[in-house]
Amino acid sequence: MKKEKNIGAIVGEYGAFIALLILFVFLSAISPEFRQPSNLLNLLRQASFNGLIAFGMTCVILADGIDLSVGSVFALSAVICAELIMMGMPAIVCICGALVAGTLMGVLSGLLVTKGRLQPFIATLVTMTAYRGLAKILTDAKPISRLAESLTGGSFLFKALGKGNLVPIFAKNIKFPIPAVILLLSFAIFYFMLNKTTYGRKVYATGSNAKCANLVGVDTQKIKISTYAISGFMSALAGLMMISRVNSAQPTLGQSYELDAIAAVALGGTSMSGGRGKISGTVAGVLIIAALNNGLNILGVQSYYQDVIKAIVILVAVLSDRKR
Amino acid sequence: MNIEMRGINKSFGTNQVLKDAGFLLKDGEVHALMGENGAGKSTLMKILTGVYTKDAGTIFVDGVEVNYKNPQEAEKAGIVFIYQEINSLFDLTVEENLFMGKEITKGFGICDKKAMREKAQEVMDRLGVSIPIDAVMGDLSVGQQQMVEICKALMVDAKVLIMDEPTAALTQSETEVLFEVMKGLVEKGVSIVYISHRMEEIFELCDRITILRDGSYIGTEYIKDITMDDVVKMMIGREIGERFPQRDVTMGEEVIRVENLSHPRYFKDVNFSVRAGEVLGVSGLMGAGRTEVMHAIFGNMPEATGKIFIDGKEVSIRNPREAIAAGIGFITEDRKTEGLLLEKPISDNIEVANLKKVSTRNILNPKKQIELVKRGIEEFRIKCFGPQHECHNLSGGNQQKVVLAKWIYTEPKILILDEPTRGVDIGAKKEIYSVINDLAAKGVAVILVSSELPEVLGMSDRIMVVHEGHVTGIIDAATADQEKVMTLATGGSL
Numbered sequence: 001m002k003k004e005k006n007i008g009a010i011v012g013e014y015g016a017f018i019a020l021l022i023l024f025v026f027l028s029a030i031s032p033e034f035r036q037p038s039n040l041l042n043l044l045r046q047a048s049f050n051g052l053i054a055f056g057m058t059c060v061i062l063a064d065g066i067d068l069s070v071g072s073v074f075a076l077s078a079v080i081c082a083e084l085i086m087m088g089m090p091a092i093v094c095i096c097g098a099l100v101a102g103t104l105m106g107v108l109s110g111l112l113v114t115k116g117r118l119q120p121f122i123a124t125l126v127t128m129t130a131y132r133g134l135a136k137i138l139t140d141a142k143p144i145s146r147l148a149e150s151l152t153g154g155s156f157l158f159k160a161l162g163k164g165n166l167v168p169i170f171a172k173n174i175k176f177p178i179p180a181v182i183l184l185l186s187f188a189i190f191y192f193m194l195n196k197t198t199y200g201r202k203v204y205a206t207g208s209n210a211k212c213a214n215l216v217g218v219d220t221q222k223i224k225i226s227t228y229a230i231s232g233f234m235s236a237l238a239g240l241m242m243i244s245r246v247n248s249a250q251p252t253l254g255q256s257y258e259l260d261a262i263a264a265v266a267l268g269g270t271s272m273s274g275g276r277g278k279i280s281g282t283v284a285g286v287l288i289i290a291a292l293n294n295g296l297n298i299l300g301v302q303s304y305y306q307d308v309i310k311a312i313v314i315l316v317a318v319l320s321d322r323k324r
Numbered sequence: 325m326n327i328e329m330r331g332i333n334k335s336f337g338t339n340q341v342l343k344d345a346g347f348l349l350k351d352g353e354v355h356a357l358m359g360e361n362g363a364g365k366s367t368l369m370k371i372l373t374g375v376y377t378k379d380a381g382t383i384f385v386d387g388v389e390v391n392y393k394n395p396q397e398a399e400k401a402g403i404v405f406i407y408q409e410i411n412s413l414f415d416l417t418v419e420e421n422l423f424m425g426k427e428i429t430k431g432f433g434i435c436d437k438k439a440m441r442e443k444a445q446e447v448m449d450r451l452g453v454s455i456p457i458d459a460v461m462g463d464l465s466v467g468q469q470q471m472v473e474i475c476k477a478l479m480v481d482a483k484v485l486i487m488d489e490p491t492a493a494l495t496q497s498e499t500e501v502l503f504e505v506m507k508g509l510v511e512k513g514v515s516i517v518y519i520s521h522r523m524e525e526i527f528e529l530c531d532r533i534t535i536l537r538d539g540s541y542i543g544t545e546y547i548k549d550i551t552m553d554d555v556v557k558m559m560i561g562r563e564i565g566e567r568f569p570q571r572d573v574t575m576g577e578e579v580i581r582v583e584n585l586s587h588p589r590y591f592k593d594v595n596f597s598v599r600a601g602e603v604l605g606v607s608g609l610m611g612a613g614r615t616e617v618m619h620a621i622f623g624n625m626p627e628a629t630g631k632i633f634i635d636g637k638e639v640s641i642r643n644p645r646e647a648i649a650a651g652i653g654f655i656t657e658d659r660k661t662e663g664l665l666l667e668k669p670i671s672d673n674i675e676v677a678n679l680k681k682v683s684t685r686n687i688l689n690p691k692k693q694i695e696l697v698k699r700g701i702e703e704f705r706i707k708c709f710g711p712q713h714e715c716h717n718l719s720g721g722n723q724q725k726v727v728l729a730k731w732i733y734t735e736p737k738i739l740i741l742d743e744p745t746r747g748v749d750i751g752a753k754k755e756i757y758s759v760i761n762d763l764a765a766k767g768v769a770v771i772l773v774s775s776e777l778p779e780v781l782g783m784s785d786r787i788m789v790v791h792e793g794h795v796t797g798i799i800d801a802a803t804a805d806q807e808k809v810m811t812l813a814t815g816g817s818l
Contacts, residue, residue, distance in 0.1 A: 216676055
């Protein structure tokens, strides 16, 4: 490997970050409101929901899968949590219950892909539809509101998930949103998991060449199931943060969230056929999408135009990443 | 058709692959093009057929200077390249593949199925092969796919045929058929450029030989005037010594015994055993079930039944993980689809089979990682930029060394090698043979599956021959010869 890298290689490797930087500089330059620290922290909070889902999605895609069910898992876990609250369970039970449920939903998708030998796209299309239906059945298709008030114990914990702020002792005027903290913590965990552990190696190997990985003793089926489980867990966590923030749960939550998550992963340079990609790229992808949403809103761009602009940015970023 | 290539230079980036290379092809001859992997044989031919553009030099065809811009132009002129890699659409049928891009139509783009089928059948008959033309390409064996590739070349009226390792995946009988076809073509005035690593074939088939080394022209000789040793010397620029290095090993106890291994489709009642330090050669025609038996031993054939004993104790092997735990290593036939994470660097490939070795409590240990990979690159003399060199950029021989390194560091008691030297040049071949000998000397039980008879005969202690899923004989290599093995391989008895 040559030590010196030319500019092309650097752009190829950090393309998403360069795009993110350009976008930030541009938005900051034309909008004083955008560059306010409070707005940037808010942006981070907005990014956290898609971010958590996209981290799980990165694992699934790295192992040569795809998870369309994330939005439905997001909603069904949220609804399960809300139902548990209404049954009078303490916050910790509701939260853990929803997380376990989300994980199991992911495991089911994984089982359909591995043992059921369905293509990931089809398998998760099935679970996506089923989970959405279940969420509607559970709630009778009605929102469940006043969640925090209905909690018998630990409502503080529940509220903190989506609404809370972390205030550093040294800078009392900065409020760091808890969702953003969870996002950063998750990033650290995923980075470690994918880059520093044997599990990470197995995920990459499975996505790169499952046949070869299986022959050297990697249980590729187990690895695949585990990535869907991770995706389910992360979607459930994001769902919990969302209902904590809006203090109500409805079965239509998280619709088409899978698209933003997949877009973030693609923006980050992860190969859709598995085996290649980085979690740091996904972070950049998530922030690009969040900055676009936030910035275009502040600039007062109509939402129809926003979608078109988003599409163009994704296209340009992915095309420029292909030149390697 | 006479072709003359002179002073050809070609660089990819900073890497000069051809330096003043040349080549002279006469009408109606079979001309071998030889050289180690990376010597520039394929590149030179790709320049001739317009796949690559040359940096310098001239090409004359029948005295007229030409510069084909793409393979289609060369094909129109009658120069057809049959690539080593199979270039087929695996989801389509044989007939659809044969006529891809040159369909016979009734006009308005409507395919004339009948005419195409007739022409396809005619070409098949001319080749003497019987491949159903409605079969889906992906369902055929590698050998059959190769035959379809050759048929495809014969569909156009070729005057010069360039064949890059056409027999690498063919069985003995398919090879014989191919040679007959080639001889027939030559009689009709077709010239053939034959790229191969198989010395026996070249001496059987070719009229002249041109040798390249490190991208340069070394010489052209009449086959009848030189010996195999001369060729090797020209190829590597030094003496290589014996082709099959000597092994001096005292065999130990029986390590693995296989009893009544059967599979509903591929093989029945396979029985054999291998001792520590022994090399058991496995021979047979392609499709005889050799590879499948090996996959079954490795737990990769769920429907297989039978007993496997390791060190005298019966073991249950239901998947590759249990096989590895039982001390088996398996270098598979197809290193590109099964042996390597092709797009990943050397480091990842060696590490993935040795994750326990390079980690502490499931967390990767960079020091151990670097140590293991560096050791692999040095011990196996893998030619590369470094640990981060991606495997798809390595030559066949070096790719195979990565696979060997990866498995040998798992310290197997039993190592199965399925066609370990396919597509590997002579220098690397010999290194692989030495590795096998070293393993045997360390007391590993080696099972060597190979389609190359000289290799099986030269490397094995005993040879097991498989014919249509049955073991037709296990013979002592000291008393075996090609004839005996072929008799058994075709279902005869001694």
